[in-house]
Amino acid sequence: MSSYVTLARYYDSLTENADYKVRSDYISNFFSRYGSGEKTLLDLACGSGSLSQHLAQKGYEIIGIDLSEDMLVQANSKNIKNAIFAKGDMKDFELPYNVNYCVSSLDSINHLKDIDEVESCFKCVYSALNENGIFVFDVNTLYKNEVILGNNTFVYDEEDYFLSWDNVYIGDGVVSIFLDFFIYNGKSYDRYSENFEEKAYETDEISNLLNNTGFEIIGIYNELTEEEPEDKSERIFFVCKRK
Secondary structure, three states: OOOOHHHHHHHHHHOHHHOHHHHHHHHHHHHHHHOOOOOEEEEEOOOOOHHHHHHHHOOOEEEEEEOOHHHHHHHHHOOOOOEEEEEOEOOEOOOOOOEEEEEEOOOHHHHOOOHHHHHHHHHHHHHHEEEEEEEEEEEEOHHHHHHHHOOOEEEEEOOOOEEEEEEEEEEOOEEEEEEEEEEEOOOOEEEEEEEEEEEOOOHHHHHHHHHHOOEEEEEEEEOOOOOOOOOOOOEEEEEEEEO
């Protein structure tokens, strides 16, 4: 598994089209509608902290955890008020205190290698939330992993770097992602390579796990909407409440 040394450095550039402000508005709307109490929040697999940055501006007190130390360096460099970041495994963690809200964004759940790890993650989130706490997360769909990512290659020719993104679809919802960064050093290009896998799960699999671990599913939506997922949805959101 990659440690995301180079990816962390360019992650914000690569996810510019994610529009974190729009995502923070969308997610916090569910928190406001269905939650209550103090605005304490866990950003699970927080990455470079860009979503935390926008949620903190809305008044949330945030704990962000991520397994990548390099991602945490990027998150801490943002000097986000009302946010602390710490190393933690999303499938095996405890918080110093319970929170009222939890978010996990941009297919972090897909980095869990099997359904048992997803269950472990959900159990940890359940334990971290107060009663009636709200959990919002997104996942890449099987359609996205099989067809959109599939065995396709994407190229990014940016001012600071050139990236070749190669995918190999392994099967059973799993795609192996190979990133080759070429970074100009003033005379030539240095190559940095990273590799990781993402696994997509059936919606029913995830729903059953949520129910079995004590969550009430409020809604399952097509990305950044409140419409039902479609056959060709690439990312879907789950909105849940801790029973």
